[in-house]
Amino acid sequence: MTSALAEGYTATMNRHATLSLKVNGDEREVAFAPHKTLLEVLREDLALTGTKHGCELGECGACAVLVDGRPVLSCLMLALECEGADVRTIEGMQEGAQLHPLQAAFADLGAAQCGYCTPAMLLTAKALLDDKPSATRDEIRASLSGVLCRCTGYLQIFDAVERAARILAARDREDHV
Amino acid sequence: MSDNPDKKVDEFNLVGKARRRVDARAKVTGQARFADDLVLPRMLHCKLLRSRLPHAKIKSVTTDKARAAAGVRLILTGYDTPVPYGILPVSHDEHPLCTDKVRFVGDPIAAVIADSEEEATAALDLIHVDLEPLTTISDAEEALRIPEPRIHDYGDEGNLHKKVAFDFGDVDEALRNSERVFEDVFFYEGNTHLAIEQHATLAAIDDAAGPDGRLTVWSSTQTPHYLHRALAKALELDPARVRVVAIANGGGFGGKSDPFNHEIVVAKAALMLGRPVKICLTREEVFYCHRGRHPVLMKLRTGVSLDGKIKGMELQTLLDGGAYGSYGVASTFYTGALQTVTYKVPRYRFQGCRAFTNKPPCGPKRGHGTPQPRFGLEVQLDKIATALKLDPADLRLQQLVEPRSLTANYMSVETIGLGECIRRVVDGSGFRARRSGGKLPTPGDIAPVRGLGLACSSYLSGAGLPIYWNDLPQSGVQLQLDRSGRVTAFCGATEIGQGSDDVLALCVAEILGIEIADIKVLTGDTDLTPVDLGSYSSRVTLMMGNAAIEAATRARDLVAKAVSDKMGVPVEKLRFAERRVTFIDDPARVMSWQDAVILAEAKHGTLGTTGSYKPPRSAAKYKGGGVGPTPTYSYSAAVVEVEVDPVTGWYDVIKVWIGHDIGRALNPPLTEGQVIGSVYMGLGEALMEESTFRRLPPKLSGALVHKFPSMLEYKSPSTMEMPPVEVFLVEDPDSRGPFGAKEVGQGPLLPMMPAIANAIFDAVGVRVDEVPITAEKIARALDAATKGRPARVGPTKFPAVAWPEALKIAPPWEGGDGTASNDRPKKERMARPGEVPIGDAPIIRPEVRR
Ligand code: FES
Ligand code: FES
Numbered sequence A: 001m002t003s004a005l006a007e008g009y010t011a012t013m014n015r016h017a018t019l020s021l022k023v024n025g026d027e028r029e030v031a032f033a034p035h036k037t038l039l040e041v042l043r044e045d046l047a048l049t050g051t052k053h054g055c056e057l058g059e060c061g062a063c064a065v066l067v068d069g070r071p072v073l074s075c076l077m078l079a080l081e082c083e084g085a086d087v088r089t090i091e092g093m094q095e096g097a098q099l100h101p102l103q104a105a106f107a108d109l110g111a112a113q114c115g116y117c118t119p120a121m122l123l124t125a126k127a128l129l130d131d132k133p134s135a136t137r138d139e140i141r142a143s144l145s146g147v148l149c150r151c152t153g154y155l156q157i158f159d160a161v162e163r164a165a166r167i168l169a170a171r172d173r174e175d176h177v
Numbered sequence B: 001m002s003d004n005p006d007k008k009v010d011e012f013n014l015v016g017k018a019r020r021r022v023d024a025r026a027k028v029t030g031q032a033r034f035a036d037d038l039v040l041p042r043m044l045h046c047k048l049l050r051s052r053l054p055h056a057k058i059k060s061v062t063t064d065k066a067r068a069a070a071g072v073r074l075i076l077t078g079y080d081t082p083v084p085y086g087i088l089p090v091s092h093d094e095h096p097l098c099t100d101k102v103r104f105v106g107d108p109i110a111a112v113i114a115d116s117e118e119e120a121t122a123a124l125d126l127i128h129v130d131l132e133p134l135t136t137i138s139d140a141e142e143a144l145r146i147p148e149p150r151i152h153d154y155g156d157e158g159n160l161h162k163k164v165a166f167d168f169g170d171v172d173e174a175l176r177n178s179e180r181v182f183e184d185v186f187f188y189e190g191n192t193h194l195a196i197e198q199h200a201t202l203a204a205i206d207d208a209a210g211p212d213g214r215l216t217v218w219s220s221t222q223t224p225h226y227l228h229r230a231l232a233k234a235l236e237l238d239p240a241r242v243r244v245v246a247i248a249n250g251g252g253f254g255g256k257s258d259p260f261n262h263e264i265v266v267a268k269a270a271l272m273l274g275r276p277v278k279i280c281l282t283r284e285e286v287f288y289c290h291r292g293r294h295p296v297l298m299k300l301r302t303g304v305s306l307d308g309k310i311k312g313m314e315l316q317t318l319l320d321g322g323a324y325g326s327y328g329v330a331s332t333f334y335t336g337a338l339q340t341v342t343y344k345v346p347r348y349r350f351q352g353c354r355a356f357t358n359k360p361p362c363g364p365k366r367g368h369g370t371p372q373p374r375f376g377l378e379v380q381l382d383k384i385a386t387a388l389k390l391d392p393a394d395l396r397l398q399q400l401v402e403p404r405s406l407t408a409n410y411m412s413v414e415t416i417g418l419g420e421c422i423r424r425v426v427d428g429s430g431f432r433a434r435r436s437g438g439k440l441p442t443p444g445d446i447a448p449v450r451g452l453g454l455a456c457s458s459y460l461s462g463a464g465l466p467i468y469w470n471d472l473p474q475s476g477v478q479l480q481l482d483r484s485g486r487v488t489a490f491c492g493a494t495e496i497g498q499g500s501d502d503v504l505a506l507c508v509a510e511i512l513g514i515e516i517a518d519i520k521v522l523t524g525d526t527d528l529t530p531v532d533l534g535s536y537s538s539r540v541t542l543m544m545g546n547a548a549i550e551a552a553t554r555a556r557d558l559v560a561k562a563v564s565d566k567m568g569v570p571v572e573k574l575r576f577a578e579r580r581v582t583f584i585d586d587p588a589r590v591m592s593w594q595d596a597v598i599l600a601e602a603k604h605g606t607l608g609t610t611g612s613y614k615p616p617r618s619a620a621k622y623k624g625g626g627v628g629p630t631p632t633y634s635y636s637a638a639v640v641e642v643e644v645d646p647v648t649g650w651y652d653v654i655k656v657w658i659g660h661d662i663g664r665a666l667n668p669p670l671t672e673g674q675v676i677g678s679v680y681m682g683l684g685e686a687l688m689e690e691s692t693f694r695r696l697p698p699k700l701s702g703a704l705v706h707k708f709p710s711m712l713e714y715k716s717p718s719t720m721e722m723p724p725v726e727v728f729l730v731e732d733p734d735s736r737g738p739f740g741a742k743e744v745g746q747g748p749l750l751p752m753m754p755a756i757a758n759a760i761f762d763a764v765g766v767r768v769d770e771v772p773i774t775a776e777k778i779a780r781a782l783d784a785a786t787k788g789r790p791a792r793v794g795p796t797k798f799p800a801v802a803w804p805e806a807l808k809i810a811p812p813w814e815g816g817d818g819t820a821s822n823d824r825p826k827k828e829r830m831a832r833p834g835e836v837p838i839g840d841a842p843i844i845r846p847e848v849r850r
Helices: A003-014 A038-045 A101-108 A118-131 A137-143 A155-176 B024-028 B064-068 B117-124 B140-145 B171-176 B224-234 B261-273 B283-289 B328-340 B371-387 B392-397 B418-429 B500-512 B540-567 B593-604 B668-687 B752-764 B775-786
Strands: A017-023 A026-032 A064-067 A070-073 A086-088 B044-050 B056-062 B072-077 B108-114 B128-133 B160-168 B180-188 B200-206 B214-219 B242-246 B277-280 B296-304 B310-320 B348-355 B449-460 B475-481 B487-491 B519-523 B574-577 B580-583 B590-592 B607-613 B633-644 B651-661 B693-695 B704-706 B725-730 B807-809
Touching: A026 A038, A038 A064, A064 A118, A070 A118, A101 A118, A101 A155, A101 B024, A118 A137, A118 A155, A118 B024, A137 A155, A155 B668, B044 B117, B044 B261, B044 B283, B056 B108, B064 B072, B072 B117, B072 B261, B108 B117, B108 B261, B140 B310, B140 B348, B160 B328, B171 B296, B171 B310, B180 B371, B200 B261, B214 B224, B214 B261, B224 B242, B224 B261, B261 B277, B296 B371, B310 B328, B310 B371, B328 B348, B328 B371, B328 B449, B371 B392, B371 B449, B371 B752, B392 B418, B392 B449, B418 B449, B418 B633, B418 B651, B418 B725, B449 B752, B475 B500, B475 B540, B475 B593, B487 B500, B487 B540, B500 B519, B500 B540, B540 B574, B540 B580, B540 B590, B540 B593, B540 B607, B580 B593, B590 B593, B593 B607, B633 B752, B651 B668, B651 B752, B668 B725, B668 B752, B752 B775
Parallel strands: A017 A086, B044 B277, B160 B807, B214 B242, B310 B348, B487 B519, B651 B725
Antiparallel strands: A017 A026, A064 A070, A064 A086, B044 B108, B056 B128, B072 B108, B160 B348, B180 B296, B200 B214, B200 B277, B296 B310, B449 B633, B475 B487, B475 B607, B574 B580, B580 B590, B633 B651, B693 B704
């Protein structure tokens, strides 16, 4: 990079953009350097470090969060694109002090080893089950295929998603009687 | 040492019961903190300028413009950190920033510390580096041919880092007396750990302790103790003023077990600036840190009788070490050390050679040095079975090493559950009935063919010796008992995802008869916790577990004494379970755990205990015999089923059956998780993973560059490639393990690659004597067969190496005592503390140029 370019870069960095969005159910307003990705704004400007990164190039899936209910790679999305969006991160997955059934199943079945891919796995699985409460193992496999895990070999993750699906379905049935 | 390994599971309070691990909640809620999650007030950011040439002299580094750039606070070059370091005392050949020379594309030359990562990155481009290119060495065979220029000015000769040779008995005679001798050459390509978390480090100075302050380094490291030592050495600091915190690692697999240049650089910057400095590597930089699997070329000659019994074995290995020593000397020994611990090998010859090349340094990856020769051995046994028309399972079962015996190279085998592992996977998969038989496809056949392959392996439950010579415990645990009944367990062990914190809590809770929730674990902090050498060599469960049991037993004794005095009953009659202390003969006489602790504190004063663990002495007393011994070996056997397209060679792994001799499963879902995770990583190595390099065209410098320094191109298995896995845990408690447990984090990876190669042969009759085993290679072998050439892909020659004179060690059954007849006396060759290690690179002080 030439020094002129470097100067331009610095100038851009120092300008701030502001944005209103919903994060984990709360209306938030945030000021940040406009070139920042959603990943960076979440981690650096909103202190939500539960969202991870393994490449910042759209390759590993560790940075997945839900934007309007759909999983997106937050390292590939400019924060500026999120005006008015409803963003959900791992910090917003619990139901009060209670673990979400997916979180509980991951914890009980060994689906989180180092835990680094876990936030992305959980949110992606949540989007799947919100959409398809009785997803098959093949659907689970396909929907999680964009998130790499080096520890678990994935099988206990599949088991955990299936268990959570059963628990959520039972809960749904109770709600309806 | 262990607490009643022969107990049945239902006699334990917690051992063997499926349970949520202690750190599970933090991990599923996103609360677990990793190094890059840490932020401190006034924190600065660091970026490294890395070499774009693979081998060059540094003529000058000009930093004026960068120093003046916006936001830049400090620039460091090699002369700011002139003291070399390295993980092994015999290879202190790295500098935090290169001083005189760069040795691979990615070697760091300078560091920029700035207010933001962006400003630091921008300033990198303002640093001018004048490099004078040198001849590059691209692989081990080139290193053999090209001794000059040397990549390092130490090592056995030219560009050969280390050469070793051993004869355990007269192997030539054994091979002469064998009915058949099988000779094969195999190649195992290098690959990398690819932990999802990129390495990150934060360093800060605490001014409270005086003008010099104290340095704290939080890092994604598997080995805080070794990093502590490296920081003190490289920065010339009093180690008592350095604190290393091994924060939760987002995966390690061996890739975070060296002390790294970036860790030392940010520490130096924090010391100079008095402000916190953080670095987080990009994924590309993680590929340059590497320390991954060594590419190994190997030749294996095995003499057998007609019933397939091994009479003698000769193994030669040639390792491509990359640009630095790292763990390489140990890796070299490891390519030979464990060939003897599964099947009886009456006589054994091992010759190993590690070369320096201008690529990222290789080091320890899950299995450290042993998967490569294991691949060769298990594939060759399959060939032997085919040639002698023997069943591959029977061939192995008939010659398993005996429990509690010594091998030809004096490795001491304790329990061995390998036979049971083989029987379970063979029965579970229907191996004997369902094999296809290794026939070549008939021309015109296009229907996919199934095949099954079997392979076995073994791994350490912790390296018998530490990295540097010392007579101290390998693991220490300290307990503190609070009046609330809460027990805090302190240990230097490092949680890298494998579940070591959970093992620590379990061992303490089990002995004290309390719940996991009563235990607080505090690990991996050199200021607060006793030393544990780190999360490598599958050592933590066994070593930390035994130390924890010792500490907890001492705590239980203190509490028991107080309770027995109070109740007037003998201590042996007290039972610790369900958070109570109960008089066995009259269960009505019972006291809560908390009351018992209060009683004990009143009696003894503030309560605390320690425990430590040191492995038993090894029988291998010859030089080099320090690599390979362990308190006890784990064993694994796997059957893999594949389906191969006979035209394209494309194949899918249909299912894996794996048996693992775990001794005792402490928390079964976690144990199985380690097995499945190992299977996964082995599949990745077999199917697709490879660290390969290419030359840029001459007009672009002709440099040797990493082909795939990105996760997109370095392929690793996703959910879509992962087949179902049936896990058989074989539990034969080993008296050396905590509650009988052995290792599980690495061993089950090893049989995967050879089992797949053997399954491919079973399906379509071709041999791929190379890892990875790609469709393209299978197709090439199929094509060769149709043209009447051998149905095989793989290396054909092992180059000539001038091996040193072999150490001659008679096997135990030939009157040997574990020493070599032609060894130098031990006191002559032992590098004692204070002696200059042979690989210590020179300290080049700053007066030279700036
Ligand atoms: S960080 Fe890897 S995909 Fe976003
Ligand atoms: S649990 Fe470690 S990467 Fe998935």
